Amino acid sequence: DSGVTQTPKHLITATGQRVTLRCSPRSGDLSVYWYQQSLDQGLQFLIQYYNGEERAKGNILERFSAQQFPDLHSELNLSSLELGDSALYFCASSVGAPDTEAFFGQGTRLTVV
Amino acid sequence: GENVEQHPSTLSVQEGDSAVIKCTYSDSASNYFPWYKQELGKRPQLIIDIRSNVGEKKDQRIAVTLNKTAKHFSLHITETQPEDSAVYFCAARGPINSGGSNYKLTFGKGTLLTVNP
Numbered sequence A: 001d002s003g004v005t006q007t008p009k010h011l012i013t014a015t016g017q018r019v020t021l022r023c024s025p026r027s028g029d030l031s032v033y034w035y036q037q038s039l040d041q042g043l044q045f046l047i048q049y050y051n052g053e054e055r056a057k058g059n060i061l062e063r064f065s066a067q068q069f070p071d072l073h074s075e076l077n078l079s080s081l082e083l084g085d086s087a088l089y090f091c092a093s094s095v096g097a098p099d100t101e102a103f104f105g106q107g108t109r110l111t112v113v
Numbered sequence B: 001g002e003n004v005e006q007h008p009s010t011l012s013v014q015e016g017d018s019a020v021i022k023c024t025y026s027d028s029a030s031n032y033f034p035w036y037k038q039e040l041g042k043r044p045q046l047i048i049d050i051r052s053n054v055g056e057k058k059d060q061r062i063a064v065t066l067n068k069t070a071k072h073f074s075l076h077i078t079e080t081q082p083e084d085s086a087v088y089f090c091a092a093r094g095p096i097n098s099g100g101s102n103y104k105l106t107f108g109k110g111t112l113l114t115v116n117p
Helices: none
Strands: A005-007 A010-013 A019-024 A031-038 A042-050 A053-057 A064-068 A074-078 A087-094 A108-112 B004-007 B010-014 B019-025 B032-038 B045-051 B056-059 B062-067 B072-077 B086-095 B103-107 B111-116
Touching: A005 A087, A010 A019, A019 A087, A019 A108, A031 A074, A031 B103, A042 A064, A042 A074, A042 B103, A074 A087, B004 B086, B010 B019, B019 B086, B019 B111, B032 B062, B045 B056, B045 B062, B072 B086
Parallel strands: A010 A108, B010 B111
Antiparallel strands: A005 A019, A019 A074, A031 A042, A031 A087, A042 A053, A064 A074, A087 A108, B004 B019, B019 B072, B032 B045, B032 B086, B056 B062, B062 B072, B086 B103, B086 B111
């Protein structure tokens, strides 16, 4: 157990819908990262938050948004879902320094039908 | 931005043999290089990492080497066992923007390692 909790584990929804994925980082970790993993793209960095503020943005679509709350948990919102959004979404956390280990949650498997 | 290339995409070895996975990165400002192992249906887990001020690091059967000049780093697994079978990802952490203090971790596309008994 990495200490990073993601909910839900599985999510099936229809195209056009909106979903929210939740992540609770390890106790004491200030940084939260979101990654998308699909079969042909590997692990794609989406966005990073540090202590409530957006720190870095990767290949995140405009239909996607995220935030980190004062208690440091984070949510990733995916809207106007398309079939191609089906993937594993991982959250990772770290203490925040650039060269420290990132611990991954178990992931949320999103299936868009 | 940073670009990480990983080779090979698949690797099959016999139990007891060595396995080597290689990665190259593009941003000379990257300074932290972790390797993750991901078993089927599970989360990536860190197995070893190396910082840019070190050329080699070893942990039992696993070693990582870093060549900053050539901008490549490699994972070496000796005496492979069937339980080493998994997808291995290399990553490089570097600044989002030149001279910036915001960092992101860029992953390679992964190597599926199969260790045959």
